[in-house]
Amino acid sequence: MLKNIDCIGCLDWYGIRDPRGIPGMVKEAKVNLVNRVKEISNKARSILVGLSLIDPHIHLGSSLSSIDIIATLYLMTNVRDNDPLRRDYVILSKGHAAPALYVVLSELGLVNREELMMINEPWSPLQGHPEVKLPTVPVSTGSLAQGLSTAVGIARGLMAREASGKVFVIVGDGELDEGQAWEALMDIAESKLSNLFIIIDYNGVQLDGPVRGIKSTLTEALKSLGFTVLECDGHDPEALIDTLIQAHKVNGPKVIVARTIRGKGVSDIEGTSKQRILDDGGEPGFGSMRDAVGRALLEAGERYNDLYVVTADVGGSTRAIWFKEKFPNRYIDVGIAEQHMIGVASGLALTGLRPVAIGFAMFIMRAWEQVRNTVSRMNLNVKIIGTHSGLSDYADGASHQTFEDISLMRTLPNMTIVVPADPNEAGKAVLALMEHQGPAYVRIGRDYGPRVTNGDEFKLGKASVLRDGDDLAIIGAGPVLWDALMAAEELGKMGVSVMVINLSTIKPIDVDTVVKAAKRTGAVLTIEEHSTHGGVGSAVAEVLSQNYPVPIRMIGINGFGRSGRSTRQLMEYIGLTHRRIVNEALTLIKGE
Structure with missing residues (x-):
């Protein structure tokens, strides 16, 4: 799979780091670099569309948003050096743009093109989100904001060892909903890290629609923390290169806000929250677990006027959006902020309401401490529904598949745990839990739901x-x-x-x-x-x-x-x- 080729373009290549660089040579090198980035980006867009027809589950919209940024960084930085202290690190914190990364690696000869056809296959190294087994990939990502924190650690480590390597991390604008992102940003500002370059892929869209309105103040917020904020067109290689050169001269915390368009170049999805040209079609032949939950929440909403549904930017994916369409005043989307979601649901319960917090099971686990110290400890009447559990989120891979949630929840006092066998039982279980007082966790898959039960009544606590x-x-x-x-x-x-x-x-x-x-x-x-x-x-x-x-x-x-x-x-x-x-x-x- 791997091919050894020389670095064709790094920061040293045309004198950005070397003050002895000859201006004429720098200018010519820059023109060549711009043309090479454009060549790779244009090829990559065509390849990505083709891959989306082979496997409709890939995150095409996000990849088309990030492709120019990734190509520019890979041609400008020294990511292929085997010396961990001299090499540069490019981290894709918004890991769902992995297909864009894979195509760039292919164009640079680091991944065979035939391998691209096997994307998302279990035996392929090209997983739904990046894995460290791939060449030049320093961090496995997929859970938002974690790549940013890891980047901080690498930057600190390089500084401690007086290394010349730099760290470049690509972050999504929706990703900045996560509290961990702001923990990292405040640490960067406080420690005045100068060897870390943050590039925000600002396309204005996240999973359930436009980014939150508060993001319009992002630049001011970052500046108030002490960051130098540079902005550019994230689809213009020359602008990206010039902005990276400018950022390199900044001695202190810096952020590049790259303005992009999600789905850039594909009219069917360009500028929308759609990730795909084709609907992935679920899993034909089986009932859908999440659809059953969506229908049950609608029925529960009719029965209970005090029922509120709280989610974390996954209303469409979990089918909680159906509840919003019928009961918009009782639906709360807190953004990509699972820990906050649990806190909000807890507060609603304390006022006598009947909250349901729903999200991907994997990412509800990042809020386990909030579940423990707030929901379980106070024995609150909060129902937590974790969808996409187990292997059911098959395309996204290891970062999104949770095999530990029952273990974690089972240790909590007061917590009831239900794992329905099929869609029929899933709907009945959700409705039954509406009458149960106290914390409960329901573990639900995505669309794979072969029929197991025969329509018998669901009884909580009874096998x-x-x-x-x-x-x-x-x-x-x-x-x-x-x-x-x-x-x-x-x-x-x-x-x-x-x-x-x-x-x-x-x-x-x-x-x-x-x-x-x-x-x-x-x-x-x-x-x-x-x-x-x-x-x-x-x-x-x-x-x-x-x-x-x-x-x-x-x-x-x-x-x-x-x-x-x-x-x-x-x-x-x-x-x-x-x-x-x-x-x-x-x-x-x-x-x-």
Whole structure:
């Protein structure tokens, strides 16, 4: 995949750092550099559109916004030096523009073009968000604002070691909603870091629409902190180069606000919040978990006039936007600020309202401390819905896939945890929890939702037996129970009688049903789309170890996820399938 080529353009290349640079040579080099950036950017736009037709899940709009910035930085900086103290670091904090980065790397010969066709495949190094395994990529990103903080650490480390390398970090304007971004900015200003260059890709759009109006004061806010703020057209290579040269002369904190257009060059999405030309189509053949939640919130809104929905710029993705369309006065979008979202929901509960905080499960976990110290500690009536959990956010990869949320939430006092098996149960669970007093976490996938339940009534705290059996009990939660039922069917043909239990309420766990299953079958196998550490398997093992110990095996996910073209593909890749369940079951029964 890798190709070794010489650096064709770095800051030293045409005398920006070297005061002995000859003006004529500098001018000619700059013209060549501008032309090269334009060449790469123009090619990249065509390639990106082609990639979006191969895999409609890529973040095309954000990539088209950032492509000129990325190309300029990669041609101006010394990112390919193997010396960690002499090299420059380019960090894509807005990691969803990864496809733009990959195309630039390809044009520079650092990634084979054939590799681009495999973007988002589980085995490909070109994941939904950048990974450090790629050449010149110093930081794995994807969770907004974290790349900026890491950039600060690298810049401090280089200064401490008296290194010549510089740090360049590309940040999205929507990304600046995150509190961590401002923690980093204040630290930069306070420490007067001069070897860090922040480039804000300011396209005026984020996931649910235009950036918040307060961003109009961004320049003034940054200047008030002590930053030198430079502005330029983020699609004009010459302007970008001139602004970077100017920034290089600034001895102290600096920010470049690059004005861009999201979806630049593609009329169907240009200047809009749309990321894609084609609708990704969900996952045909399966019910949608998030659609079920969206419908349930609408029904709950009709029933309860005190119900408020709070989200963090993911109303469209979570289907909470449906609630806004019908009940706009009871819908609050706090921007990309999950910690703040939990605080707002807590405050609403303290005034006697019935709040639901909804967001991606992965990023709700960055607010776990707020959930602990505010919601759980005060036993507040806040319902938290984490969507896109497990492998269901297949295209975005490891940064967006959470396999730890059950573990984290299960440790909290007062917290009820529900993991519905399918869309039918998801809708019923959300409605049932509206009547429950106290904190609750509902773990929901995206669109992958094969039918598992038969329309039975959902009972909070009660497990349900989906299939009866005498030789083995398979206990699980979530859509992976479909594979458990398929495995039970196959094992039945082999003469093995298998019970399958839907443990939809993880906490409080249905001790009685679990213990009865163990007594009847004498062996238990757990299955979950989550880590086996602290999840369903751990919860079941804790019950059995204290009440009726039997042989037990756990199937789950250990490690981090990968990007894919569908949830099912990732389940096959990781081995979370009925075939794996059959093999583990036979091993367990044989006592091996």
